[in-house]
Every structure is written in C-alpha cells, then in structure tokens.
Amino acid sequence: DAGVIQSPRHEVTEMGQEVTLRCKPISGHNSLFWYRQTMMRGLELLIYFNNNVPIDDSGMPEDRFSAKMPNASFSTLKIQPSEPRDSAVYFCASRNSGSVTSTGELFFGEGSRLTVL
C-alpha cells in the first residue's frame, strides 16, 4: 500500500498567489482530514470529509481557504489569496470509518510545507 500521498512536498510562493495542495488517500478509506501544523498552534483540524462529503469545516480559518473532494481518491485544499501567516505544514490523513473492525486510527501523509513570502 502506497499510503497517503500529498503533493507538493514543498511550496514557496509570494503573498497574494493561489496555492493548491493535493491529497490521495489510501484506497478503501472513506474519511479524509486536512490538518495544519505550526509551532505556535500545533496540529489543527481544518476540515474533514466522510464519503466525499464535507462534514465539518469549522476549522477552516477564513474564506480564503476552500477544500474539495470530487471523488474517493482525490482531495484539494486551496488558499486564495495566500498570506504569510498561512505558512505551515499541511497534512492530509485518511481512515476507514464505520467498519466494525476499525480502530479509528488516522494514516497521515508526509505533509506539504508551505512558505508564503
């Protein structure tokens, strides 16, 4: 199994530019999560999807952030326009929710490190 795949691994952009982060969850997993990690705030939940439907986006900082999951194997997190305070590592994670044998553990990707200048 290839695990959760995120791209790009590193992104450096200038303030005001659009940023798109991509995630491919583990095949067969029906829940997908986007987290943001900074030294100051730790690992924050931004949004999560269940069966491709956004369930809770209360962690999305503001309207500049949007996330989509057009199918079970792909999700994007978009920031438009980006600002320096968006600099962080963005993690995508997936799991198989609802199975009687599921422990609920999350499988994380390696993250996308974003730097906004």
Added chain:
Amino acid sequence: SQKIEQNSEALNIQEGKTATLTCNYTNYSPAYLQWYRQDPGRGPVFLLLIRENEKEKRKERLKVTFDTTLKQSLFHITASQPADSATYLCALSGGYNKLIFGAGTRLAVHP
C-alpha cells in the same frame, strides 16, 4: 472551551529509564483517546488507542492509561532507547469521525 494539554517543555531522560508523558483535557467526553508519534519532517504515526471503558492498554514497551474522572491519559515508554526520541501527540474523539490533537510533547532519550 475545549482544551487538550500536553507538556510543552521537552522531556529529557536517560536511556533505560521509563518516560511518562501526560495528556489532560477539559470539556471533552471522548469515546476514545489515541497516541501518535511524530518524527521531524514526517507525518504522525499511530501507536495506541484506548477506549473510555478501558483503564490501561499495553503494546510491547508502551503503556497507556485513561482516567475519565481525572480527564487524563498517561503514556509510558519503558526501557527507553535513543530511537524513542520524537514528539508524542495525544488525540481525542468524542465521536467517530473527528479527531482533535494536543500540541505534543518532545521526548529526548540520551545514551
């Protein structure tokens, strides 16, 4: 407001000793609690899960306790090794689909 607290200062211990990390929470009623390990530049990796009706869980050198009265979980690594050096995160879920993380505690095991 809901809060998960882990020691923000790094824990430094000598190889062979037992490391004990603490996770306290307020205004949560988690159905279960999980512990993850995170190495620099990597994503968190799941270690253990303990449910609200369980007092203790063990896996090899790892032990987790869960006290819903104190609203606290303790994570122990016995016979610690330098390879155990990492950041350890606790995470709570009140429901099946949402997992909220603490900020993590960095553990350094010295030879």
